[in-house]
Amino acid sequence: MTKKTFPLTKERLREIEKRFPTPFYLYDEGAIRKTARRFRAAFSILPAYKEHFAVKALPNPAILRILAGEGLGADCSSLAELVLAERAGLRGEDIMFTSNETPSAEFRKARELGAVINLDDITHIAFLQKAAGLPGLLSFRYNPGPLKAGNAIIGKPEEAKYGLTRPQILEGFKMIKEAGVKRFALHTMVASNELNINYHIETARILFTLAVEILEKTGARLEFVNLGGGLGIPYRPEDDAPDLEKMCAGIREQYDAIIVPAGLDPLGIRTEYGRPITGPAGWLVAKAIHRKDIYRRYIGLNACMADLMRPALYGAYHHITIPGKEGAPLQSPCDVVGSLCENNDKFAVQRELPAIDVGESDGDFVVIHDAGAHGRAMGFNYNGKLRCGELLLREDGDITQIRRPETLEDYFATLEGVWD
Numbered sequence: 567m568t569k570k571t572f573p574l575t576k577e578r579l580r581e582i583e584k585r586f587p588t589p590f591y592l593y594d595e596g597a598i599r600k601t602a603r604r605f606r607a608a609f610s611i612l613p614a615y616k617e618h619f620a621v622k623a624l625p626n627p628a629i630l631r632i633l634a635g636e637g638l639g640a641d642c643s644s645l646a647e648l649v650l651a652e653r654a655g656l657r658g659e660d661i662m663f664t665s666n667e668t669p670s671a672e673f674r675k676a677r678e679l680g681a682v683i684n685l686d687d688i689t690h691i692a693f694l695q696k697a698a699g700l701p702g703l704l705s706f707r708y709n710p711g712p713l714k715a716g717n718a719i720i721g722k723p724e725e726a727k728y729g730l731t732r733p734q735i736l737e738g739f740k741m742i743k744e745a746g747v748k749r750f751a752l753h754t755m756v757a758s759n760e761l762n763i764n765y766h767i768e769t770a771r772i773l774f775t776l777a778v779e780i781l782e783k784t785g786a787r788l789e790f791v792n793l794g795g796g797l798g799i800p801y802r803p804e805d806d807a808p809d810l811e812k813m814c815a816g817i818r819e820q821y822d823a824i825i826v827p828a829g830l831d832p833l834g835i836r837t838e839y840g841r842p843i844t845g846p847a848g849w850l851v852a853k854a855i856h857r858k859d860i861y862r863r864y865i866g867l868n869a870c871m872a873d874l875m876r877p878a879l880y881g882a883y884h885h886i887t888i889p890g891k892e893g894a895p896l897q898s899p900c901d902v903v904g905s906l907c908e909n910n911d912k913f914a915v916q917r918e919l920p921a922i923d924v925g926e927s928d929g930d931f932v933v934i935h936d937a938g939a940h941g942r943a944m945g946f947n948y949n950g951k952l953r954c955g956e957l958l959l960r961e962d963g964d965i966t967q968i969r970r971p972e973t974l975e976d977y978f979a980t981l982e983g984v985w986d
């Protein structure tokens with residue numbers, strides 16, 4: 567069970583909306599810092615641990631700076647994400663660059679920053695060499711194929727476009743060693759939103775086993791392995807958060823059984839979690855502006871799937887609460903919907919909620935939980951929808967706007983030669 571909380575009262579929201587009208591994202595700095603510390607503490611039983619926050623989950627430099635202050639690095643997958651990490655003050659090996667189908671300009675930027683480049687294919691060795699030269703440290707992304715089952719969001723590794731096969735990994739390390747690369751690392755990312763800690767322990771076991779094989783067959787001694795992201799969060803109140811300490815103890819057990827006897831200790835451990843770091847510390851706050859009763863009851867919000875598309879994209883569950891009505895009796899089920907001309911624009915389907923007041927000024931606030939990762943970042947402008955802004959709740963209780971809402975001018979800004 568997970569208690570779903572929201573840090574602001576209805577009265578505080580009424581104050582805030584005078585300056586920052588809904589909808590908006592709210593992130594809780596204190597909660598993000600606390601989570602970052604928990605991860606570092608739990609993984610401290612493993613050598614040279616570093617978490618590289620997956621920038622795509624919440625690409626706002628204000629957040630990256632908070633995380634950098636807690637000793638976290640960044641995991642980037644594109645030029646824009648590299649620039650964001652740079653502007654947040656990160657440099658060098660604090661940045662991991664895990665990309666695919668990468669243009670040469672992005673490899674050049676990653677080299678300029680001194681980021682750890684994680685190659686997605688064996689042909690990318692030559693591509694990177696031509697684009698930017700080979701760095702002293704290189705990592706490969708491993709695709710374990712049939713060794714891993716995958717899950718609903720990410721699919722089966724065997725059908726995934728990412729990474730190198732096992733024979734290619736061995737061949738790849740031989741190739742880069744011959745080309746003069748001196749430091750080596752290995753990465754995989756095979757799960758998404760996976761709550762089962764055994765799945766992640768198994769991922770570590772697969773990487774550790776491969777690290778030993780790489781040493782034996784190529785002579786390349788890995789400096790670290792990166793276990794990727796994909797650790798789940800309890801979106802549903804009936805779910806439990808993964809037991810981090812237990813997971814790390816399980817990874818340590820594999821380490822002691824595989825890495826230590828092979829003489830590979832110390833082998834650094836890195837992760838690139840996004841969702842569990844900021845997901846539960848972010849909420850989409852909207853207002854109920856319409857109610858309609860046809861074959862079902864619909865509560866219409868002033869936000870839509872352009873602000874948060876996970877429910878429409880994955881059928882994902884996001885918990886919803888109504889500030890000020892926490893203990894109120896639940897009504898018969900309704901659908902909570904947005905304004906997009908798409909029938910899957912539903913934040914909740916047949917959900918039992920308290921009686922909801924509607925109206926642009928005195929309607930209820932509707933808080934959509936666990937939106938702090940892969941939330942606003944996935945937004946889009948279909949139907950001419952303008953994406954909402956982002957607010958940060960500081961540790962002293964102040965609210966700072968860290969991204970303003972989009973305007974019509976933003977939306978039209980790229981049109982050229984079409985106005986009279």
Ligand SMILES: *Cc1c(COP(=O)(O)O)cnc(C)c1O
Nearest residue numbers: 620664755795796838839840841
């Ligand atoms: C998306 C992604 C992550 C982050 O995943 P989370 O589920 O947010 O932890 C990390 N690494 C890679 C390569 C990714 O594609």
